[in-house]
Amino acid sequence: MTIIAPLTAADHDEWLTLWHGYLEFYEASVSRSVTESTFARIVADDDLHGAIARDDEGRAVGIVHWLTHPATWTTSTYTYLEDLFVSPGTRGGGVGRSLIEHVRAWAEAAGSRKVYWLTHETNTAARALYDRVATGTGFVHYEIPLGR
Template sequence: MNIRPIEINDYSRWFDLWQAYLAFYTVELSDEVTQKVWERLMNEDDKDLYGLVCEDEDHVIGFTHYFFHGTTWFDSSYCYLEDLFVEQSVRARGAGRALINGVKEQAQTHGAAKLYWHTDKQNETAQGLYNKVADLTDFIRYDIALKP
């Protein structure tokens, strides 16, 4: 397996995997939001969203999106892994772990103090991996939906 930064030529495969990811979480996003995500991934001039893909025999089988943000607890940034998805038919072969390690390497290179993420409490399959590669914290997340 090969982990590398997402590239413009990955769009078609990324789009298919992105749609499968959204379906997994039963989320519908407008075409405009999906296009904006892609544009942010590709924007090298004002980078605020990064992406990696996992290839197996030159075929993209998964992706992850992540970004850096400031924190008041350290003099460097945190890295937040926002999305991670691996094609259903190739799960449990190491792609998820490889993608997490890829983000971890990028976070270390960037000088981030921490890499963290959330997952759905029902996603026990993912939690099986996450419990092996990270520490489960006691924090509880609260959301307030805002309309732009």
């Protein structure tokens, strides 16, 4: 049985291992200062939120991060699921689904109008799950990188 709990300061080292796995999966890197700031903001639970998934033996096997923002198409907020990672040896066992459900329930309780997220088009394993728990919108993502 997967247990999902809000991230706390005591989860730092296990979170860091999963965070690095997430970054490695996407062949990305962020500085140590960004990593530590991200964790501190999540634990503060102000603008960023996070949860950790643990297996029956208490091992950390997944993380999820999200935020809310105002929207022009509703008087409430939208919840953006920004990061979702499940350790490779645990994938396919329902952890990802449980983490998404945790965010969905949190967003509903917070009064958000919807939960949404992005993934890379080549992330076929995750997309198979996403197609079962959500509706694809057909939108294409664009971005403009800005300087510091």
